[in-house]
Amino acid sequence: MATLSFNKVTKTYPGNIAVIHGIDMEIADGEFIVIVGPSGCGKSTLMRMVAGLEGISGGEISIDGKVVNKLEPAERDIAMVFQNYALYPHMTVFDNMAYGLKIRKLGKAEIQRRVEDAARILELSHLLERRPRQLSGGQRQRVAMGRAIVRDPKVFLFDEPLSNLDAKLRVQMRLEIQKLHHRLRTTSLYVTHDQVEAMTLAQRMVVMNKGIPEQIGTPAQVFEKPASTFVASFIGSPPMNLIPVQIDDQRQIHDADGALLQFDADSVPASLRNRKAIMGIRPEHMQLHASGLKMEVEMVEILGSEQLIHGRLGDTPIILRCPVGVTKDYPLEIGEAVQVGSDGKHPLHWFDPESGKRIED
Ligand SMILES: Nc1ncnc2c1ncn2[C@@H]1O[C@H](COP(=O)(O)OP(=O)(O)O)[C@@H](O)[C@H]1O
Ligand SMILES: [Mg+2]
Numbered sequence: 001m002a003t004l005s006f007n008k009v010t011k012t013y014p015g016n017i018a019v020i021h022g023i024d025m026e027i028a029d030g031e032f033i034v035i036v037g038p039s040g041c042g043k044s045t046l047m048r049m050v051a052g053l054e055g056i057s058g059g060e061i062s063i064d065g066k067v068v069n070k071l072e073p074a075e076r077d078i079a080m081v082f083q084n085y086a087l088y089p090h091m092t093v094f095d096n097m098a099y100g101l102k103i104r105k106l107g108k109a110e111i112q113r114r115v116e117d118a119a120r121i122l123e124l125s126h127l128l129e130r131r132p133r134q135l136s137g138g139q140r141q142r143v144a145m146g147r148a149i150v151r152d153p154k155v156f157l158f159d160e161p162l163s164n165l166d167a168k169l170r171v172q173m174r175l176e177i178q179k180l181h182h183r184l185r186t187t188s189l190y191v192t193h194d195q196v197e198a199m200t201l202a203q204r205m206v207v208m209n210k211g212i213p214e215q216i217g218t219p220a221q222v223f224e225k226p227a228s229t230f231v232a233s234f235i236g237s238p239p240m241n242l243i244p245v246q247i248d249d250q251r252q253i254h255d256a257d258g259a260l261l262q263f264d265a266d267s268v269p270a271s272l273r274n275r276k277a278i279m280g281i282r283p284e285h286m287q288l289h290a291s292g293l294k295m296e297v298e299m300v301e302i303l304g305s306e307q308l309i310h311g312r313l314g315d316t317p318i319i320l321r322c323p324v325g326v327t328k329d330y331p332l333e334i335g336e337a338v339q340v341g342s343d344g345k346h347p348l349h350w351f352d353p354e355s356g357k358r359i360e361d
Pocket of ligand 2: 043044045160
C-alpha cells in the first residue's frame, strides 16, 4: 500500500513539445483516482512518467514520500494495465500471469499461490491451462489484470484498459474493477477519455485539458460545481447547456441579441450586474413549457423512457432531457416553437466568458 504524490510535475518532449504543464496532487493510500480528458491531453504521458517509462522534465513524483524520479521502472513497485494488453499467445493463462514473477525469481510455490489467488479473484481458475486465443475479449482483459495483481504492487496504473472491449463488456469490467479495488484496496491511478467510466469508478477524479488539471474532486463535486466551461461541457451526457448572456443592473438575464430570458433574477450572483457571462444549465435540469426561453425544436431523440429535445437560441445549441410522458403534445414536431426553462430545483451555473472559470455567488 502506498501514497502517490505529484509536485509541480511537467513533461516536455524533445523538440520543445510541452505536454504536461505542472501537476500537483496527493493520492491517499488505497485511493482510486481517475484521470479523464480528451485524447491527446497527456494522460498516457503522465502514467508513463509514474511507471518510469518516460523521463520527468520537471518537478517530482513520490511514492510513500520517496522521490522516484530517478528509479528504474522495476524499482518502483508499480503494475500497469494498458489498453493493448498484449498477452503472450504461445503461453497458457497460468504462464502469462506467472511470467513477471518468474523474471523476478520468486519461488515456484509462491508463484503458484499468487497466480491461483489472482485467478480465484478474477474467476479465471478454470481457464488457467487455456491459451489467449481460446478466450473471449473480457477473459483476456481479466488475464491482463491478473498479471498486474500477482505482482502485489504498491500502485496500480490503468491506461484505458477497457477501450478495446464492446460496450456491454465495458460495463461488466467496470464493475469487476470496482469489486477488485474494494477487495484489494491498492492505490490506483486510472486513465480514460470516457466520462461515464470516470464518474462511475472514481473516488476522486482529475479532469485534464491540454496537460493542465482543470479540476480535481469527487464525481459529485465535479458534476455539481464544474470549475470551468471545459469541465461543464466534458462531464455529463448530454453536456451542460452554455448560453452567452448579458446581465442588466436589475440582474435580469438577456440573450446575445438582447432578448429578455425569464429566469429568476435572484439566482444571478450580484457580482454579475451589468456584465457578460456564460449561463450554464444541465439538460436534465430543464423543463418543457416553463418560463425561460423560446426555442424551435430541431430534432428529438427518443431514448425509451426519456427524450432529448434539441433546439437553438440564436447560435447557441440547447438540449433538454426529460421523461417522454411529460409532453402532452408528445411527440414534438420538428420546427415547433416551445418554451423551455429551469425546473426550479437546481441552481444555474455561471462562468466568466473570457477565462471560462466558474463564478461563485
Ligand atoms: N514521444 C513523444 N514525442 C513527442 N510528442 C509526444 C510523444 N508522445 C506523446 N506526444 C504528444 O503528447 C501529447 C499527449 O499525448 P498522450 O499522453 O498520449 O495523450 P492521451 O493519452 O491523453 O491521449 C499528444 O499531443 C502527443 O502527440
Ligand atoms: Mg493515451
